[in-house]
Amino acid sequence: MYDHRFARFGLGLAMTFLATVVFSLMDVPTFLVGCIVVIGLYHTVIEFYVGISFLLPGRRKPSFEGEGWTNHFFDHNGCPINTVSNLRTSPSPLMVMVHGWRSSSSSVADRAMWFTDRGWHVVMVELPNHGSSGEYGHWSAYRSMKAVESVVTELATIIDPSHVSSVSYYGHSMGGFIGLRLASKESLRVASHPLDRIILESPMTMYEPILDEISNGYKVPMFLRATYRRRLIERFNESIGQIGRWSRVEEFNIPQWGVPKLPILCIQAVPDERLGMGHYEQLLKVYSQPENEGFLTSIPLESLKHSGARINEDRNDAIEHWLEHQGSL
Template sequence: MALVLKRQIKGIPVLEVVAENARHEPLPLVVYYHGWRSAKELVLTQARKLAQAGMRVVLPDALNHGERLQPVSEIPSWTFWQSIQTNLAEFSLIIDYWQQLHLIKDDLIGVGGVSMGGMTTAALLTKHPEIKVAACIMGSPAPLTYARLVRDNVRQHGLQQPADLGLLTSWLTAYDLTQQPKALANRPVLFWHGTEDERIPYNQMADFERQIKGQSYAQNVTFMTGQGERHLVQPALMTTITDFFATHLKIKSE
């Protein structure tokens, strides 16, 4: 049975999901991020599967979401990027909390997420070599490309946005995985995207797959395409994600 425990880590509301009989034992740690206008509770099914496979899973509420819900800025996409940036800033606080408790087994740290959480995951890979395994689900490894697409769509719809929005979000350059693919560093990373995704274009994952194909630093990257799939995680995919983390975090099956 998986326990679901509410915690506050440096002001960050999180859920800890862990097998009841292993609650006080060091375990591989997976931080798993929810999507845009969602909340930590909506990735609980995935977390329970991971916990049942032997991991301690931490589900944070992103800024402006869940227990931290705030009105969305009238500036298009501003709240979205602010939420991701805060995820990036808070990641080390979450890891440090569990390290101080000596509950991370053998420094085995994983990170994953869906949609906005997938973008967070890909961005974290650029700066955190301590991450051993990752899964970017329905996210984009190319936030600069996605940001340009959003700005173009805003202009086409005649909505107002700051002329210097690109500069205001220039921090994206430092966290764009497509600009620094060697940061993959031969780590096991799973990318999944549906071909009919109506929110984040499939081609941003497909272009990255072509970019890094055959490179030595990308030998452990797995790309999976959901033919005809939209912006939705099906139960079978949750099992695939769980198996990926369990395999690469070296968790032996019972």
């Protein structure tokens, strides 16, 4: 299968080779040919690093299956997005849940069942390239966020809005990052209702440290990194069809990424063996600003792990107490 991420790398390599051959045959001075080769390889190497930086999730985890749970597919720009839902027949709170990177609905199913046991509607949304959803050649959290946004605005097709008493969002890791952006949109409607609150579990809050991790992992030379970042943003803008929409990596960090002004519960694994504590610390910093005070309740838990923590009583107790305070239980 052709990998579109490396189209420019392949083109750059071919053009550099072709230019070298042509100018050599034209009896161009060796020095000039050498300069052409160096310039061509410089840009080709950058395109290679840009291509591999559009990480794909890889091997998928299966979607959750269980009695009372139903799959519904929603089309987003030709990409089918799968949801796994358990819906009531009478007015009840609605919880939309989004899993993390390289996970699926099965990864958050135990959390979901905690809510269904208490009479909630639950809809688990599977990100593109995850679970049973379709895939993008250029995967990104932003494109996945737009897919989730498209799905939640169409939920009235599977649930009667009159049967929804309130709407909450639960995001784990990458799902939390997506939720921070969605919840910042005051115009967002979920099954024709505004979003009332969000729960974040060990959320990603910044893309910049993720990019630094990618750059270090692939050993991108320091002298290339400024150009590499600019080129990466350009390619990203092209992938979403909005040339010039984004210009700096910092725009994918909170607060620029989004600062929801509604009740937020953040349950944080301590230590966070996957993301580190920087994402959590950034969340605390942003919500300690005077204009953002009073929205965030943060609960660090040493008993919680970032990955594999499907059942955790301390987390469940924290959620229950917070929702009781919110008047939602």
